[in-house]
Amino acid sequence: MLIHGFVSGNRVNGPGLRAVVFFQGCTLHCRFCWNPKSHAFIGDERSVAEVARWVLCAHEESPLDxxxxxxxxxxQQADALLELIESFRDLLPSLSFGMYSGYSEQELADGRYWCRSELTRRAKQEIWRLIRRRLDFGVLGRYVASRPTSLPLRTSAxxxxxxxxxxxxxxxxxxxxAEVHIAAHGLVQVTGFPMAGLPV
Ligand code: SF4
Structure with a gap:
């Protein structure tokens, strides 16, 4: 799977202390997306087991919600996402799961989303059904810069x-x-909501 970034613990992306896995790659191109560097499907391939280990290590350091x-x-990497979620079933069964997606619930249910792996529409519908069953919350829909909002977790109304x-x-x-994380080796990561909406 292609991963853009990982935050081992923060409190601005859902209830409690949460790790955040940022997937790399997005073809939706919402205007004024604040993270265009995450759009290209390029980068190092990570195995599902490796990403699961990052979460396990984070949990050992500070128990995650x-x-x-x-x-x-x-x-757009739904098959890998499902495998990742399923890998926690025995390892960390108490974890809750949330997801930001630019797709609406209807698009996902209909299998009308593009996926990096070649999957039939029926397979995409089934994968979403299984992911949905394991998610506790989702923030769904494109980012529309002309409709800023201050509602929790949403960037547009x-x-x-x-x-x-x-x-x-x-x-x-x-x-x-928003939270700013500065690692010992100098990597700075900003996560959460630095402002209510972005300039149009
Ligand atoms: S779905 Fe998210 S990452 Fe993709 S373009 Fe829209 S805001 Fe950016």
Whole structure:
């Protein structure tokens, strides 16, 4: 799988302490996307087991409430995403899962999403059904820069926060905030919501 970045623990991408896996690659090209470097499908291939190990190590350092998948577009590597989620079933069964996707729930349910692996529409529908069953929440829909919002986890007002399980309620999602992580070797990562909407 192609990975853009990994944050081992933060509190601005869903309830509690969460690791964030940023997928590399997105063909949706929302205007003024604030992370265009995540669009190209290039980079080092990582195995699902390796990415799962990053999460395990993060959990050993500070127990996680969950993992949030972001991008890029996680659903454009949906088969690898499903394998990753399933790998936690025995390893860390208490983890919750959330996902940002530029696709709407209807597009996903219909299998109308592009995937890096060649999959039939029926296979994409089935993969989404299995991912959906394991997700606790999703933030779904394209980023529309002309519709900024300050709603929790959303960058534009058209996007939907969908609760797929009974684990969380709307009130569990904190107001938008940003976190800046500076690693010992100098890597700086900004995650969360540095501003309510971006200039059009
Ligand atoms: S779906 Fe997300 S990563 Fe892709 S272009 Fe839109 S905002 Fe950017």
């Amino acid at each position: 969950g993992v949030t998948f972001s991008g890029g577009e996680p659903m 058209n996007q939907k926060l969908v609760l797929f399980s009974e684990r969380y309620r709307e009130q569990d999602f904190e107001p938008q905030e």
